[in-house]
Amino acid sequence: PPTPTITVSPTPTPTLAPKPVVSATFGDWTLSLLIILISAVAVYWLGVLIASVRWGLRWGLLAVFGGFVAYNYLALKLPGSQGWLESYGTVGVLAVTFLGVLAGLLAGWLWHWLSNRYQKTSAPRKTSNARGL
Numbered sequence: 001p002p003t004p005t006i007t008v009s010p011t012p013t014p015t016l017a018p019k020p021v022v023s024a025t026f027g028d029w030t031l032s033l034l035i036i037l038i039s040a041v042a043v044y045w046l047g048v049l050i051a052s053v054r055w056g057l058r059w060g061l062l063a064v065f066g067g068f069v070a071y072n073y074l075a076l077k078l079p080g081s082q083g084w085l086e087s088y089g090t091v092g093v094l095a096v097t098f099l100g101v102l103a104g105l106l107a108g109w110l111w112h113w114l115s116n117r118y119q120k121t122s123a124p125r126k127t128s129n130a131r132g133l
Contacts, residue, residue: 022085024075024093031090032097036067039101043108051112059108063101070100 024032043063047056074081074093084092 022082023077024085028090028093031094032067032071035094035097036064036101039067039098040064043105055112058111059105062104062108064104066100066104066107067097070103071097
């Protein structure tokens with residue numbers, strides 16, 4: 001009589017699907033733009049109250065610049081941004097954008113502080129005409 005033989009067939013190994021690349025969406029951009037603009041108006045208003053219209057405008061523009069730089073860092077997928085986007089998603093984009101706004105405000109405040117410090121330490125010069133008057 002025929003003897004049964006066992007044939008071993010290899011078990012297929014499941015292949016892992018590649019992770020989809022996460023990137024900033026149009027909604028992320030819209031919310032980031034809203035955060036940047038609202039923050040810029042608030043920073044401008046704060047600057048006018050604390051210093052002057054000129055410094056308020058400077059601080060507001062630096063806040064806009066910082067927010068856009070931070071958002072673009074993520075949107076352009078520069079080093080480290082992919083992991084951040086995968087981990088935190090839209091909330092992460094908004095947080096990084098707001099941190100950029102704060103960095104711009106800090107740069108403006110530092111500029112104001114250094115400007116005031118320089119003005120206080122430099123003595124006013126006497127100007128004279130050609131006759132020494």
